Amino acid sequence: MRPIHDFATWEPLLKLLRASNAESLAAPGGHVAGQISGAGWSLPLRRVAPQPGRAARIEDMQDEIDAVERVRSALVDAGAASISFTTEISPTGKAVLHLLGGGPAVEPGIGGPHPESLVLVEGAVAEPWRRLPDPMPDAVPAPSSDPGLLERTLRKRLPDAIGATEAEFAATEARLGVELPDELKSLYRVTRGRWEDWGDDYDAAVRAFEAVGCELFPLDDLFIADASSRPCPWRFAAMEAVVTLPDDPVQGLVGSPGWIVFGDNGGGDRIAVDLTPGPRGHTGQVIMISHEENSGADLLADSVTDLVMKRRSTVRGRGRQDLPPAVARVNIRSLTSIEAAAHPGLEVLSIGVWDDEPLSLAPVAGLPRLRSLSAYPGTLADPLEIAQLTGLEFLDLGPAEWRVLLDADAVPRSLSAASIEVRGNEHPLAVAALANELLALWDRPRITRTTIEGDLGVPVR
Template structure:
């Protein structure tokens, strides 16, 4: 996606309220840096304890300009002269390549080398196993009878409402969900006691109601996860997995919140793993970037029999697919270098790591390595399946000078926090030019604090 520039974003009037607010807090502060995103801000270390709401209001014109420019965020540096003149330097941009800078995630940002291409975990489609069936415990009639006893007077959905819901989500409703919705459509209004009673009756699930039921691919489950976050997990489904290792498949039908307000969403799984059941209940954790935990093999088993499953180890963030090498760990590069390896992070180590054992691995697509941890950076050029690379400034310099940047890369970043912006931009500019793109350019906005 080519970044588009908004006139409002380069208009000093858009920034005036924000600059004046910070200047009021710290009148002697002549230079500072920060970031503003559509949903998050960062770098405002001078914010007083009671000033957060004022800061959010002052950032609103910038957020509005970002939305009009179809941009997620903007990094900027401010300099205020003695005479009150202000210069705002926006972070460098290219007309052909996007740099995603999300405050609080990665200080360097992520350079997207291939537009509109998702990380591998987000591209993974559900598999369907022919021998997987509905759980023996699933009993829609019993489920409906029990819920009517527990929730006398509850108002359920009509046949027309259920038909409208099916049309909206683009698939027939599972029988157990249909049974639940015939009893209650979660129309609580402001009656929190009713909501609590129904949550208890539904085995801890706070039903969203008809308007909130949606497939995970269309719901706001994991939308907007940064590229550099998703590349750190693997879409793993083992033979003994009840739930597939996926990000937000259309076959997870989100129906409610676990416990009410937890942020962990409950879904009916219509594409279970080899060891699962069609229509099982899963929990999509707000703290996990991929996968879901099995809650119950069926709605009936949870609500009628009270059988909830215990959490299991997440194969999507664990060896052999995802490995972290750090000083003092028992794992070696030789042990990590299996055909199952997808994501490798090399943290601070006692000695530089030889990457030669990684050459030829069929699934290795993400490599993160702290500065000084790689013995011979040019070996990276032989990792022909690599999609994401995050290494130190010196390692990038070596790789670029050796013309050894893997042609398979979709995105890149610079490892570390608090890095000099000019040095990071130099690496990004070299990578963009390497791809035949337009060089980075910066924009300066000038104005005065006083009208």
């Protein structure tokens, strides 16, 4: 095992990068950059096209896989999750490799060498992830809720099932910190959902799932789908907004201490009992939490009884789409002005690709709820107008715009997180240096840089 800072660890990969990027490396200031993590890698490498009529095979990129695994093994040995790098390689083979290490204040980039977000306040999460359910004092169980009918029906469908004991219920409630609703107890009194109870009989498990209406979790695997169960990088989390309309049966939350997950739809979406319903919902209704979305959930059934009896809810929310959106997007395809986005309920403003004159932020100055701003590089007429947005907790700007704020000592101190929007061939070292200036303002751990030099030799023609 070679350490991550050993040039020999990187040598096979650097040779592949040189072969794929000879022209760009030979240009003045030429460099290549990438990222490697336990989950994958992003590298500017040319791959050999498979022969016509044949699909690509592992062996077609075996050299790449071997070189990457060499680095990944060193990462594991170092206890690091990922590493970004940039390298310059001369025509004679001299290589200078810069390794960029993140830390607790840096969320690594997705598919690139630049940091995704900088967490300026330790432990901070975006506002939607802090949002708790609104109280609904008038919420009651649905008229269809019938724990007795539910239990009788399941016993007929699953006569040989093994149910949970009161002691097991007590242990689960102690672990979750919440009392299980009667319907859920009725369900688990019939079957506790353990594979060993079915003798590893797949067909028996399928029968149980069909009887209940979802892939049932064992009682020991029930969990609370609060906001922490739905993690999301700051760059994306900050651009979300929690909205619950007056006719919504489910609150538009990231998660809730009243969402008790007890199953799955077979495709990764969680099935939960909802004890914190929306204005038109019922206590104990059954919801589905999508694994493809960061917030909200869909109503499946008004009660667990309805789920078991195959009765789906007909209640539909989101009936007031005429309300101004909490998230506004100004770009060449959406809203065409900042004025069109401005209203007192605006929480998130995203300024995207723009082919007209740069925009002024004056129309949104002083808005009471505006907390997140993302502006594509070059779209702001005057970045110093950001100082008028006194409630920002997240800011995403291009390097030039950040430079203006830093030089004027005008970076909003209300921020909890920030991102540097990189477009084009920005040098990773310059971006890392800019990121470190921002981190220094909050006295947060910096991005580390380790430089390694070595000789790859003259490339074989």
